[in-house]
Amino acid sequence: MIKRAFDIVLSVLLLLLFSLPLLLVAMAVKVTSEGPVLHWSKRIGKGNKLFLMPKFRSMKINTPQVATHLLSNADSHLTPVGGFIRKTSLDELPQLWSVLNGDMSFVGPRPALFNQDDLVKLRTDLGISNLRPGITGWAQVNGRDELPIPVKVEFDNYYYKNASLFLDLKILFLTAYKVVNAEGVKH
Numbered sequence: 001m002i003k004r005a006f007d008i009v010l011s012v013l014l015l016l017l018f019s020l021p022l023l024l025v026a027m028a029v030k031v032t033s034e035g036p037v038l039h040w041s042k043r044i045g046k047g048n049k050l051f052l053m054p055k056f057r058s059m060k061i062n063t064p065q066v067a068t069h070l071l072s073n074a075d076s077h078l079t080p081v082g083g084f085i086r087k088t089s090l091d092e093l094p095q096l097w098s099v100l101n102g103d104m105s106f107v108g109p110r111p112a113l114f115n116q117d118d119l120v121k122l123r124t125d126l127g128i129s130n131l132r133p134g135i136t137g138w139a140q141v142n143g144r145d146e147l148p149i150p151v152k153v154e155f156d157n158y159y160y161k162n163a164s165l166f167l168d169l170k171i172l173f174l175t176a177y178k179v180v181n182a183e184g185v186k187h
Helices: 002-017 019-032 082-087 095-100 117-126 149-162 165-180
Strands: 038-044 050-056 105-107 134-136
Touching: 002 019, 002 095, 002 105, 002 165, 019 050, 019 082, 050 095, 095 134, 105 165, 117 149, 134 165, 149 165
Parallel strands: 105 134
Antiparallel strands: 038 050
């Protein structure tokens, strides 16, 4: 109950605070590439239910719907501003909407893509799928894109077993630090 209230209050505040950056990024995406400003990614949510997660579109419109590391040359799929908004995590700002409407939390395991069956199975077997997915999580502050799936799941399981307000605040602090330093971002 406290976590959900925290998510609602913080998402409203951040949506207000970041309204100008949201507008500027939206304009940059629209002006520099064809297609919609937002990409609505099919993701696995709490209880393995599908939901649509918004991100500023950083990839060209015909890019395959797979994890970025599975693309043979991910950089060739980036839009002109895609690399910048991914490196700075500005592409993630629309997820504040997903937090506000309850599909996501600020902290939890990152939501799997709809076709990441291996990740979903490992999480389900451990009960991690009972958690609301997060914009950031314990795996993100411990390696992000660089972690193989079994290691991500180990970090997700640690969070599942040790979730607390203190751990959430620690993860949010570490996330801010890593975003500022662009740590762990490959594409």
